[in-house]
Amino acid sequence: MKRLLNLFWYELKYAFRGIRKHLLLTLSAISAMAVSTLLIGCFLLIGLHVDHFATNVEQDMSVHVVLDSEVSDDDQIDAVEKEIQKLSNVASVRFSSKDEELELMIQEKGEAFSLYRGEENPLSHAFFVEVKDSSAIEKTAASIEKIDGVSSVAYGGSSVTRLVDLLDMVRKIGYGVAVLLLILSLYLIYNTIRTTIYSRQDEIKIMRTVGATNAFIRIPFEVQGILIGLIGALIPFLLIFFGYPVVYEQMDGVLFASVFSLVSVTQVRWLLGLAMLGCGLVIGILASLLAVGKSLKAKR
Amino acid sequence: MIELKNVTKSYPNGVHALNRVSLAIEDGEFIYIIGPTGSGKSTIIKILNGEEVPDSGLVLVDGVDVGSLKHRKVPYYRRNIGCVFQDYRLLPTLTVQENIAFALEVLGISKKEIRSRVDEVLELVDLKNKARAYPNELSGGQQQRVTIGRAIANNPKLLIADEPTGNLDPEKSLEIIALLEKINQLGTTVLMVTHDIVLVEKFKKRTVTLDQGYVVKDSKKGGYISL
Numbered sequence: 370m371k372r373l374l375n376l377f378w379y380e381l382k383y384a385f386r387g388i389r390k391h392l393l394l395t396l397s398a399i400s401a402m403a404v405s406t407l408l409i410g411c412f413l414l415i416g417l418h419v420d421h422f423a424t425n426v427e428q429d430m431s432v433h434v435v436l437d438s439e440v441s442d443d444d445q446i447d448a449v450e451k452e453i454q455k456l457s458n459v460a461s462v463r464f465s466s467k468d469e470e471l472e473l474m475i476q477e478k479g480e481a482f483s484l485y486r487g488e489e490n491p492l493s494h495a496f497f498v499e500v501k502d503s504s505a506i507e508k509t510a511a512s513i514e515k516i517d518g519v520s521s522v523a524y525g526g527s528s529v530t531r532l533v534d535l536l537d538m539v540r541k542i543g544y545g546v547a548v549l550l551l552i553l554s555l556y557l558i559y560n561t562i563r564t565t566i567y568s569r570q571d572e573i574k575i576m577r578t579v580g581a582t583n584a585f586i587r588i589p590f591e592v593q594g595i596l597i598g599l600i601g602a603l604i605p606f607l608l609i610f611f612g613y614p615v616v617y618e619q620m621d622g623v624l625f626a627s628v629f630s631l632v633s634v635t636q637v638r639w640l641l642g643l644a645m646l647g648c649g650l651v652i653g654i655l656a657s658l659l660a661v662g663k664s665l666k667a668k669r
Numbered sequence: 670m671i672e673l674k675n676v677t678k679s680y681p682n683g684v685h686a687l688n689r690v691s692l693a694i695e696d697g698e699f700i701y702i703i704g705p706t707g708s709g710k711s712t713i714i715k716i717l718n719g720e721e722v723p724d725s726g727l728v729l730v731d732g733v734d735v736g737s738l739k740h741r742k743v744p745y746y747r748r749n750i751g752c753v754f755q756d757y758r759l760l761p762t763l764t765v766q767e768n769i770a771f772a773l774e775v776l777g778i779s780k781k782e783i784r785s786r787v788d789e790v791l792e793l794v795d796l797k798n799k800a801r802a803y804p805n806e807l808s809g810g811q812q813q814r815v816t817i818g819r820a821i822a823n824n825p826k827l828l829i830a831d832e833p834t835g836n837l838d839p840e841k842s843l844e845i846i847a848l849l850e851k852i853n854q855l856g857t858t859v860l861m862v863t864h865d866i867v868l869v870e871k872f873k874k875r876t877v878t879l880d881q882g883y884v885v886k887d888s889k890k891g892g893y894i895s896l
Contacts, residue, residue: 577747579748580747582744
């Protein structure tokens with residue numbers, strides 16, 4: 370046990386010796402890793418928000434159905450309501466009388482509209498229709514519009530869904546770019562370790578003659594690769610760890626409107642932290658295993 | 670106890686490096702292996718330290734069948750053998766004491782033990798005053814003494830020296846032989862491959878002569894006999 374601890378200590382010493390000797394190469398590999406994990410972090414952040422917005426929007430989406438002004442007596446209203454309820458995607462229908470509509474309007478647009486209260490009310494009766502599947506809301510709205518007695522339909526989510534789609538596309542392209550960058554940093558780490566191994570052939574030869582196990586010879590290089598990956602990921606992680614709360618505070622936790630509430634700081638820190646550091650670890654391990662496996666095969 | 674029984678080794682390029690070589694070396698012996706270039710001297714070393722596997726025949730070192738050792742086991746076997754090379758193979762970025770310590774770190778020995786062992790070794794090879802010097806600050810003879818120190822740091826049973834005096838002037842060569850004799854007297858078997866006729870004549874030891882992969886002479890008395 371003590372022997373293993375000693376070995377571990379010496380391994381670490383050799384790993385740092387390798388890093389010191391190839392500081393520039395190591396730094397370039399670290400910065401490539403940092404840039405690619407920063408991008409991954411940013412796109413993950415966008416992705417997280419896309420999902421978050423999408424659920425918010427879904428909760429928020431209902432179709433506002435305004436009836437023709439002639440439709441005023443209860444029988445006619447009931448008929449339209451039944452027609453709407455026949456549609457498969459409709460979850461619930463709530464009636465909103467023209468007085469209620471006016472109150473809503475006053476709430477939204479201001480007291481100026483209050484003079485229409487009473488007999489002067491120019492609005493029509495309306496329905497609020499909740500849908501089951503928000504992605505099919507456009508179709509449902511179109512079908513409702515065709516029903517006799519319906520004057521117009523509107524759904525709050527339309528512009529929102531378009532934005533969500535756009536963000537989703539940004540996310541997908543971003544992931545593609547990030548994966549390419551990750552491959553680049555994998556290659557840079559791989560190259561750094563290969564170079565270190567080649568420049569230390571003499572040392573390795575001596576290690577073999579004095580009876581170092583192959584594992585002992587390999588581990589410093591693997592440690593070096595893992596450290597490059599981890600440090601590379603740590604830098605952008607810290608940026609987001611301390612940067613995101615600032616952005617969050619600045620924007621009061623929302624983007625433009627309350628539908629776009631930002632993901633909470635702790636959630637971002639945890640998810641992104643795990644993802645980014647995990648990325649660094651995996652890339653570091655992979656690159657060093659590849660490099661070491663190719664140049665330091667077990668031999669007698 | 671080292672035993673080679675009918676050991677044959679040829680390389681992919683068709684060179685027959687060793688042909689049915691049989692040799693027995695007792696514990697505590699000091700033995701020269703001499704012969705012209707390409708006679709198979711280096712191959713014997715490589716077979717003894719486990720680097721090469723004989724095509725046929727048996728190599729037994731303290732009862733271990735070296736030829737059939739698994740790759741994984743070779744490093745542990747090698748810890749019983751110290752190696753000294755003509756070209757020293759010291760790490761230029763490490764001091765003398767660090768170079769010697771390096772051979773012990775690989776084995777996972779604690780810092781404290783390493784320090785005391787390095788001191789012992791430096792005393793033995795008479796380089797105490799050069800402990801903190803770098804290899805390029807030393808003469809060839811001193812560098813070779815560091816290599817010998819590194820080779821014996823782990824108290825190996827067998828010390829193999831491959832042309833240890835090859836790069837040294839005669840005076841320094843005597844110094845090295847004297848050191849090897851001292852180590853031999855402390856109980857380590859010493860096997861020295863050499864070209865140096867003067868040394869073999871002056872310090873008579875058992876001498877095995879190889880030529881084209883055959884043992885052509887094994888003289889207990891020693892001395893160089895012209896072929």
